[in-house]
Amino acid sequence: MDPRDLWAEAVAGVLARPLRTALTTLGTVLGIATLVITLGVAATAGNRIVGRFDELTATAITVEVPRSEDGPLVGWDAPAELTRLRGVASAAAVAQNEGDTDLTVTANRLVDPTRVTGRNLAVVAATVDLPAAVRGHVSAGRFYDEGHVRRGDRVVVLGADAARMLGVSRLADGPAVFIGERAYSVIGILSGLGRDQALSTAVIVPPGIGAHFGLKDVTRVLVNTHLGAAGLIAGQLPRALNPARGAELHVITPPSPTRARDAVQGDVNGLFLVLGLVSLVVGAVGIANVTLVTVLERISEIGLRRALGAARRHIAAQFLVESTLIGLTGGVIGASVGVVAVVAVAAVRQWTPVLDITPVLAAPVAGALVGLLAGLYPALRAARMEPVDALR
Structure with a gap:
């Protein structure tokens, strides 16, 4: 199967049901946005805590x-x-x-x-x-x-x-x-x-x-x-x-506040990272559930494609690319929403926003990876269907 054909089929499958695709993407958006927000707010709050720690103890x-x-x-x-x-x-x-x-x-x-x-x-x-x-x-x-x-x-x-x-x-x-x-x-x-x-x-x-x-x-x-x-x-x-x-x-x-400062900031970042990862897992579960429902709704399509000569790997690849594409889209949107939210929170609290660019740049990749992992089981289940059973 030509990669261009695989990409075209995946895009067509994503756009065929816009509402379901939007709801699936929303899970990734919420997960990635929560991750970026928590990391950004943690860094901003940690910077504020460190400043107060220095003022009280380092003088x-x-x-x-x-x-x-x-x-x-x-x-x-x-x-x-x-x-x-x-x-x-x-x-x-x-x-x-x-x-x-x-x-x-x-x-x-x-x-x-x-x-x-x-x-x-x-x-x-x-x-x-x-x-x-x-x-x-x-x-x-x-x-x-x-x-x-x-x-x-x-x-x-x-x-x-x-x-x-x-x-x-x-x-x-x-x-x-x-x-x-x-x-x-x-x-x-x-x-x-x-x-x-x-x-x-x-x-x-x-x-x-x-x-x-x-x-x-x-x-x-x-x-x-x-x-x-x-x-x-x-x-x-x-x-x-x-x-x-x-x-x-x-x-x-x-005493030098560097070690204590790093410990405080590390604890805060670690706490919010765990919260962000939990939200990301929730988004992945949402993608997996919706993708699985999509597979069940497209049984006849899967049977027809198998009858026309598509191999198991072609079916699995199609659904994996679809879920990865949804995760990538959610990662891009979620990272943008997270950055805007961090700046807004800092502006309201009159803090200096502190945001590491690494999580923001890695967010689309993380979203795509989450989509890939979330679509793994539904894709394998779709690939295991026999053409006769699917068409029946």
């Missing part, structure tokens, strides 16, 4: 400052100098006792045997830029400023969890807490910490007040950088904080 640097018998390695005024470095968004110095030694903090001096009025909380000294450095905000009251530091005012700011444990929620009445035998006015509550979550259960005091609790020297510096500047700033921090003894400082840089 935080911590400098651990060891204690030295020759004097403090980092002064309390050093973080203010760090903001002059290009790429530094915020910085703050923190002093905390080694081993996180907690102190007894009470909300009042009354002894109430029916409830716990005292808590063992960490007392931390920090500079005035701490809220920005820990990506938090003052949910009530205010954070102390340079005026409080210069005057040596006995004020504290409570972490959100510490305030809850001490029963401090309203600051309008000027509440105070007792650390040891001294009272300290609570002027603010720090909430929503993006890093250093342990500060949520701490009592934060100005550097001058911290000296009363042995918090004289800076123990760590918290630095936030702009996206992409963490590596450069990490190399500059030791010299900026202490040019002579910067080698003694331990800089903790954020």
